[in-house]
Amino acid sequence: MREIKEEMSIRKEIQRRIWIALEEARKSDVATAKVGAVLWSSSGVEICAHNFSFPSYDPRFPFLKELEYTTHAEASCILRALARGYDFRIGEWEILVVSPRKDGSLRDSRPCPICMRLIRAVGIKRVWYFQDGILVMEETQRKSPPSPLFRQKRIWT
Ligand SMILES: [Zn+2]
Numbered sequence: 001m002r003e004i005k006e007e008m009s010i011r012k013e014i015q016r017r018i019w020i021a022l023e024e025a026r027k028s029d030v031a032t033a034k035v036g037a038v039l040w041s042s043s044g045v046e047i048c049a050h051n052f053s054f055p056s057y058d059p060r061f062p063f064l065k066e067l068e069y070t071t072h073a074e075a076s077c078i079l080r081a082l083a084r085g086y087d088f089r090i091g092e093w094e095i096l097v098v099s100p101r102k103d104g105s106l107r108d109s110r111p112c113p114i115c116m117r118l119i120r121a122v123g124i125k126r127v128w129y130f131q132d133g134i135l136v137m138e139e140t141q142r143k144s145p146p147s148p149l150f151r152q153k154r155i156w157t
Pocket of ligand 1: 072074111112113114115116
């Protein structure tokens with residue numbers, strides 16, 4: 001019983017974060033794909049950001065240059081957290097990425113290789129994203145297949 005309750009509260013929390021990320025994605029100025037991300041820690045810190053159409057450069061992560069004209073939502077979240085002085089090695093950090101289409105369906109939102117590299121480099125433990133309308137969770141420090149959580153084809157109609 002306790003396990004079921006825990007699972008339900010995890011699901012509720014994830015659902016809440018999906019909404020936060022969707023709200024964030026709406027603010028994006030990138031017409032082709034609006035993306036929102038939420039980054040959180042086991043100690044309760046929560047930081048969100050969206051993608052935007054100008055680059056961010058950080059000398060600690062020179063590979064971000066490869067993105068050229070944009071800053072991805074995940075990178076924006078991480079850089080924002082670092083600027084606020086958070087250390088991803090303290091506590092467990094997770095990030096969720098969503099990209100809604102105009103019709104309310106969800107694009108596949110697995111972070112691109114550059115963002116994945118950044119996520120692994122800073123030590124974020126888990127990545128949540130949509131794949132074929134299914135929310136999946138991927139452990140970044142292990143070579144295990146992504147676990148499907150639940151289906152959410154459409155967020156509004
Ligand atoms: Zn990316």
